[in-house]
């Protein structure tokens with residue numbers, strides 16, 4: 001029980017309207033006043049005049065049960081140890097489920113694009129396992145909150161959308177100062193628990209935004225998103241040979257809310273026993289808990305036998321079911337294709353994830369994957385490629401966007417190799433790398449005598465690319481006057497060489513790429529609007545590596561490619577620790593950084609397993625700097641802090657020196673090759689060698 005502190009009357013509002021956030025109806029920021037009151041008295045105010053009961057109850061839990069302070073900022077390492085029962089790994093969600101969830105969240109992301117809302121996924125313990133479009137509007141503190149590995153557990157940072165959804169087992173939303181912890185005051189957070197077929201909590205879906213009065217609005221979105229994800233997960237993961245998809249037949253029957261509109265699912269084994277249900281399925285059957293219906297025969301619950309259901313389905317007849325209280329359900333009986341033995345158990349914890357992955361990543365010939373396992377496919381790249389190749393038939397200009405290193409150039413090369421213009425020229429122009437005054441002559445060429453020294457004239461890139469593809473990389477860097485010339489060339493399919501007067505007709509498919517925010521450049525007047533529309537016949541956005549739901553699959557795939565490329569014959573696998581670092585690392589350099597790191601790792605690995613000490617120095621230093629910066633800042637938990645090589649085990653300089661020695665030994669003292677293998681420039685390597693007193 002908690003004690004109740006009465007708020008002085010002069011502070012109380014004079015009516016019982018719903019509490020307002022941020023100076024609402026009465027010009028009073030009620031949750032703000034209540035929070036200040038709690039700070040002074042150590043107790044939340046009584047009743048629901050100031051904050052919603054859900055909020056005051058959460059604040060009581062924070063004070064009485066978790067002994068938190070409202071000034072609790074981010075989680076400290078010791079706090080996570082306490083929470084995890086003496087430092088054991090938090091109950092993580094099954095890897096297949098994590099991948100499935102991340103994929104579904106990724107598919108939802110376009111709905112939120114161009115909003116200031118970030119989508120989050122946490123495991124059942126509240127530890128962030130995936131974040132989409134996270135951080136751009138959230139400021140430094142927000143960006144720290146949405147880093148993978150941070151805990152949103154209510155016991156750690158107080159009430160919040162994700163952590164409290166896990167406690168209450170229902171969707172929740174909090175605005176600004178309704179959060180117990182001041183760290184969350186600049187934000188609105190919303191969360192939805194995601195349940196497995198047996199009712200076990202598998203993960204948490206959440207949203208965070210800097211629009212701190214929008215939580216209730218976002219609650220509707222998160223409910224629908226949660227329903228879609230849960231239903232999808234059920235269809236992919238629930239056990240059972242059959243499934244019943246049910247919907248209420250008579251809407252006026254008395255059920256309210258989303259259960260009237262949404263499908264409920266249950267799955268059945270060969271004998272007709274219920275082996276799984278979604279929460280909507282549970283509600284439609286008027287069951288409170290999964291245990292009320294799991295293992296029951298469908299006949300006992302719905303009054304029909306499995307044979308009846310099979311017979312109806314084989315006659316193609318709809319199934320009408322009557323459930324208690326006279327409600328009628330319309331149902332579809334589905335024979336599922338997946339055999340039971342393939343089914344994974346979502347609510348089982350995945351304690352040995354690193355070990356599992358280490359076992360699955362190996363050199364060809366040592367692979368522990370099933371012999372008939374399908375080869376990994378880069379679904380994101382393939383989907384973009386397929387669309388682009390089709391569009392190329394109509395010569396539609398394409399714009400490829402995404403952060404540096406996500407694979408824009410890689411995609412263009414694939415489009416060229418597999419599209420209708422394969423075998424024709426592919427001409428690459430990096431608009432940022434050519435001096436401004438030369439871009440015009442580079443693109444359009446020049447005639448002899450057009451300027452001093454131009455005795456012979458030059459063919460421009462447009463003419464070189466004739467009948468093929470012209471790839472304009474870093475298009476956002478192009479000067480405004482050149483944009484005008486480019487627009488003319490694109491509109492007329494004609495170019496005029498510098499110093500010339502006769503137009504030359506060209507047949508060129510233009511593909512442009514940029515990692516800048518072109519619409520923003522248009523708004524600021526730095527990029528021509530008409531050119532933007534001209535280039536943007538179709539747009540492909542490649543996600544950053546950290547947001548890719550198939551990140552681990554891609555890492556594994558590229559590791560295998562690297563092993564092949566370097567003709568390594570012995571068994572080589574990434575250790576569990578390295579996997580964990582890779583999973584948490586935000587990969588600011590995206591696939592480019594990943595490839596460099598994998599290349600260096602492989603070169604450094606002397607035994608069968610790649611250890612943390614085999615990671616390239618720049619990468620280790622990045623981790624180390626990040627951890628240090630966070631430790632120096634406000635009590636934050638770094639995902640990296642855990643992985644920083646401990647001073648007792650080895651000083652960073654020693655790691656660095658070992659790695660360089662090893663690279664130089666392997667390349668017989670070749671500095672360029674060593675630098676390449678280490679993923680650093682030659683100059684950096686020389687600098688480090690001098691600092692560490694190393695010789696070739």
Ligand SMILES: Nc1ncnc2c1ncn2[C@@H]1O[C@H](COP(=O)(O)OP(=O)(O)OP(=O)(O)O)[C@@H](O)[C@H]1O
Pocket residue numbers: 378381402403404405406407408409410411473514515591592595
């Ligand atoms: N999907 C992928 N599969 C395999 N390799 C990839 C993939 N995407 C990118 N890469 C590799 O990553 C590196 C960087 O890719 P790329 O140069 O295409 O990125 P980018 O987005 O064009 O970067 P920038 O904006 O800096 O030019 C290249 O070595 C490329 O081959």
